Amino acid sequence: MADIYDVAIIGAGVIGSAIARKLSSYNLKTALLEKECDVSFGVSKANSGIIHGGFHHDSATLKSRLEVKGNLMFDQLKDELHFPFNRCGILVAAFSGDEMRTVEKLYQNGLGNKAIGIELCNHERMISLEPKLNRDVVGGLYAPGGGIIEPYRFVFSLVESAKKNGVEVLTKFEVAESEEKNDCYILKSADGRSLKAKWVVNAAGLYSDEISRIFGAESFTITPRKGEEFLLDRNATAYTSKVIFPAPSHVSKGMLVIPTAEGTTMVGPTAQMVDDKQDASTSKANFQAIFSSARRLVPAVSERDIITSFTGLRPTMEGDDFYIEASKIKPRFIQVAGIQSPGLTAAPAIADYVKDILKVEGLALSEKPDFDPYIEDVPRFRNSSKEELDALIAENPAYGEVICRCENISEAEIVAAVRQGHDTLDGVKFYTRAMMGRCQGGFCTHKIMKIICRETGKSMDELTKRGGGSWLVHKKVGDYALEDRA
Amino acid sequence: MKTIEKDVLVIGGGSAGMAAAAEIRERNHSVAIVERDNILGGILNQCIHNGFGLHRFKEELTGPEYAERYAEIIEASDMEVFTGTTVTEIEKRDEGKTVYAYSARHGMLVFQVKAVVLAMGCRERNRGNIGTPGTRPAGVYTAGLAQRLVNMEGLMPGSKCVIVGSGDIGLIMARRMSWVGADVKAVVEIQPYPAGLTRNIVQCLNDFNIPLHLSHVVSKIHGKDRVEGIDITPLRDGIEVTEETFHIECDTLLLSVGLIPDNEIARKAGIDINRETNGPLVDSSLMTSVEGIFACGNVLHVHDLVDYVSEESHRCGAFVSDYLEHQSETKQFKMVSGSNLKYVIPNQFRADRDNHFYMRSLIVRNHAELVLTLDGKELGRKKLRHIQPSEMISFTLKEKDLDKAALDDNSTLEISLVG
Numbered sequence A: 001m002a003d004i005y006d007v008a009i010i011g012a013g014v015i016g017s018a019i020a021r022k023l024s025s026y027n028l029k030t031a032l033l034e035k036e037c038d039v040s041f042g043v044s045k046a047n048s049g050i051i052h053g054g055f056h057h058d059s060a061t062l063k064s065r066l067e068v069k070g071n072l073m074f075d076q077l078k079d080e081l082h083f084p085f086n087r088c089g090i091l092v093a094a095f096s097g098d099e100m101r102t103v104e105k106l107y108q109n110g111l112g113n114k115a116i117g118i119e120l121c122n123h124e125r126m127i128s129l130e131p132k133l134n135r136d137v138v139g140g141l142y143a144p145g146g147g148i149i150e151p152y153r154f155v156f157s158l159v160e161s162a163k164k165n166g167v168e169v170l171t172k173f174e175v176a177e178s179e180e181k182n183d184c185y186i187l188k189s190a191d192g193r194s195l196k197a198k199w200v201v202n203a204a205g206l207y208s209d210e211i212s213r214i215f216g217a218e219s220f221t222i223t224p225r226k227g228e229e230f231l232l233d234r235n236a237t238a239y240t241s242k243v244i245f246p247a248p249s250h251v252s253k254g255m256l257v258i259p260t261a262e263g264t265t266m267v268g269p270t271a272q273m274v275d276d277k278q279d280a281s282t283s284k285a286n287f288q289a290i291f292s293s294a295r296r297l298v299p300a301v302s303e304r305d306i307i308t309s310f311t312g313l314r315p316t317m318e319g320d321d322f323y324i325e326a327s328k329i330k331p332r333f334i335q336v337a338g339i340q341s342p343g344l345t346a347a348p349a350i351a352d353y354v355k356d357i358l359k360v361e362g363l364a365l366s367e368k369p370d371f372d373p374y375i376e377d378v379p380r381f382r383n384s385s386k387e388e389l390d391a392l393i394a395e396n397p398a399y400g401e402v403i404c405r406c407e408n409i410s411e412a413e414i415v416a417a418v419r420q421g422h423d424t425l426d427g428v429k430f431y432t433r434a435m436m437g438r439c440q441g442g443f444c445t446h447k448i449m450k451i452i453c454r455e456t457g458k459s460m461d462e463l464t465k466r467g468g469g470s471w472l473v474h475k476k477v478g479d480y481a482l483e484d485r486a
Numbered sequence B: 001m002k003t004i005e006k007d008v009l010v011i012g013g014g015s016a017g018m019a020a021a022a023e024i025r026e027r028n029h030s031v032a033i034v035e036r037d038n039i040l041g042g043i044l045n046q047c048i049h050n051g052f053g054l055h056r057f058k059e060e061l062t063g064p065e066y067a068e069r070y071a072e073i074i075e076a077s078d079m080e081v082f083t084g085t086t087v088t089e090i091e092k093r094d095e096g097k098t099v100y101a102y103s104a105r106h107g108m109l110v111f112q113v114k115a116v117v118l119a120m121g122c123r124e125r126n127r128g129n130i131g132t133p134g135t136r137p138a139g140v141y142t143a144g145l146a147q148r149l150v151n152m153e154g155l156m157p158g159s160k161c162v163i164v165g166s167g168d169i170g171l172i173m174a175r176r177m178s179w180v181g182a183d184v185k186a187v188v189e190i191q192p193y194p195a196g197l198t199r200n201i202v203q204c205l206n207d208f209n210i211p212l213h214l215s216h217v218v219s220k221i222h223g224k225d226r227v228e229g230i231d232i233t234p235l236r237d238g239i240e241v242t243e244e245t246f247h248i249e250c251d252t253l254l255l256s257v258g259l260i261p262d263n264e265i266a267r268k269a270g271i272d273i274n275r276e277t278n279g280p281l282v283d284s285s286l287m288t289s290v291e292g293i294f295a296c297g298n299v300l301h302v303h304d305l306v307d308y309v310s311e312e313s314h315r316c317g318a319f320v321s322d323y324l325e326h327q328s329e330t331k332q333f334k335m336v337s338g339s340n341l342k343y344v345i346p347n348q349f350r351a352d353r354d355n356h357f358y359m360r361s362l363i364v365r366n367h368a369e370l371v372l373t374l375d376g377k378e379l380g381r382k383k384l385r386h387i388q389p390s391e392m393i394s395f396t397l398k399e400k401d402l403d404k405a406a407l408d409d410n411s412t413l414e415i416s417l418v419g
Ligand SMILES: Cc1cc2nc3c(=O)[nH]c(=O)nc-3n(C[C@H](O)[C@H](O)[C@H](O)COP(=O)(O)OP(=O)(O)OC[C@H]3O[C@@H](n4cnc5c(N)ncnc54)[C@H](O)[C@@H]3O)c2cc1C
Pocket: A010, A011, A012, A013, A014, A015, A016, A033, A034, A035, A036, A039, A040, A041, A042, A043, A044, A045, A046, A047, A048, A049, A050, A051, A052, A173, A174, A175, A176, A203, A204, A205, A206, A207, A208, A211, A225, A226, A227, A228, A269, A311, A312, A313, A314, A315, A339, A340, A341, A342, A343, A344, A345, A346
């Protein structure tokens, strides 16, 4: 345990990753620690992917201020990090006078937050902005600055950029214990590894309460608020040009119709408090609630188009705001907790905010002259023109091998994912979109498994869906039968 | 980039594509096959059980053997076959079509052809399509993918499994998994009757003492990383009887819950799709709504027997040849499905030749009759022995049985099932 890190960031979700990238622009030795086998396998992989429009909360809340600031940072980030991002705009649809009054409150929030271009709309304006809306809409709100991103791809890019600029990423490092010695923290992982860091940033999402406890810092409780969402086929006629919200209730933003950054339609999420931080289950009752509520917004939404569903857990805490502060109990320990929605939107602004806190608390920050904000853009088969493809294949024949037929993902993209360290099926899936289309991997899973084995030297029975005990196949057919008979 | 000119391009080199191409070549038109896999044969390659070819070759063959019969015909001809090559787009031109395909070996290929045969087969319905609640662990596979892993890659997808769906693919996988040493705990079927052939129930389940739960659904999947078990709930009058839910411990769930014709490139080319079959709407010559594009095999509608696929595809090849020889511009009349039928294919007929129809029943009966009416007047009947939705019915309307004088421009032929 020779080296001492200046900063150890716990949790490689969008928050920890954005902070890591930010700190990689300074002369610091930084470690990003993640308990899962890949980054972005926590809350940041299962959400709505919306870059919020700055009207849901008033400017008194920290989350609102960081949302508005974060939103404005995405154009430059996309330019540097090449993740799918589309500033498609957001509509909030009202179906009654009461709902319209709620929408007017949102409008006031938006004005207070200085959300760009926000406007109130009548029925006609709503329909002309989105012809697929239910004709019963009486009016609503339009926030042209809102947008959508592919969230995991955003995290992968942040991490890649951070790594490129010197951050060390340690996966399967579950922080289980900590000790303080000579102005340093010694962080111990569940599997017996340890490292030293002068500063610690707690960005552990759902588990930030546990981390705080492990370090003897503030005591608080993170309660998961579960959200189920359904993904619809690329061909679904429900695909809108903008994100469609209902008028919110006092508990949640409601269930939406989302045109994802990659051209599919998503409906959801639900909002339900649960006890279990690992509760990723979906239920039948929610299914019905989601579809009837989505159809009220966009009648073309149909169960027929479902390709898959998933669940995400929002890490909420008392007060319902972000909790981003230097610990008052422990020195050099920064809490970044309670990052529920709009955490994704706010992430880049949170990173700046945390950097400022570190500075105020005494961490010396000097800019790295050779910081390179750009990462390499891996061309995608599906986004390339015929001429570009012809040239790509000439240079790298693996671009001619279409592995995922539903999403048109080439072998070259899968190889790029594995070489970036995404060597589980889910890792490849989130990096490339392979297996995310309508057949859900029925045709290409075995091909992808072979590519992972070839690139990593692993054997088939070592491969997993997402690390841990999520094995895919065991043993060869013959071995199994023989052993079993013996 | 390489440009290739042919009369016809066949997309997909499974049993449908091979039969259509063989027929077209036999009739002296130039034809090429594009197949995304590295070998011809399609889904047959992974069906190593026997039971193929009883109708066509009067022999019981395995899937690969059946495929081999056709692959030999193709290889013996001078036809160009592009394996490891994927078609992504069909473009209509004033004269003919342009088809774009990609492969590691050939780079981008541009085919300029007069006609196209769609023979891309189908894909499997999956967990999302049936909306099974529960967690999302590893170990939930479609039966076809599991079949591929076991039979072609030599890998065990798990050791304790439950199978959802009692169609032939599910049944055959129940036996296959038992043979390779897995413990197959149950087959769960939502319908009150098995979907597969009786012989498969006997040979694949009864012989291995595998319980079949009819009128049951998988109501929940358990397990965080890997499947740890499932809940099974009986249905009464279509409603889940939750109090009677029981649990089975297993590490693998195989889904055999139906197939869907794979029509992505057809849709993109603007071809009209039949909502019942998910395949293209076709006329009596198996031509889709886009002139010069034909379809046969599982991409047109899901077949249970490869023999029918071959039969239909040979016919398709003949129709394509007629089209190239400008012989198909005869008047066509409307064909519709009536009572108790899910669909009939094709949706048009001609009066100047025999017409072959394939259809699926909506009902289960031990005795039934097919009734044919022309503009409300009964034309004929055919007795059927056993019918059920999972078994395709075929029917030939002989040219001589049609009264041509009775036909006018708006004539409609209707086929129905009476139980
Ligand atoms: C259904 C849903 C929809 C949402 N929609 C939106 C939206 O549209 N727009 C928006 O802006 N926001 C949205 N959000 C909120 C957003 O997803 C979250 O705010 C954000 O992803 C939180 O990121 P995070 O990095 O804090 O958490 P996480 O991504 O969970 O990251 C924390 C990481 O810490 C790791 N970790 C935990 N414990 C340890 C340990 N002991 N040692 C090491 N590592 C550890 C975890 O494995 C995890 O990877 C949504 C959330 C949900 C659930």
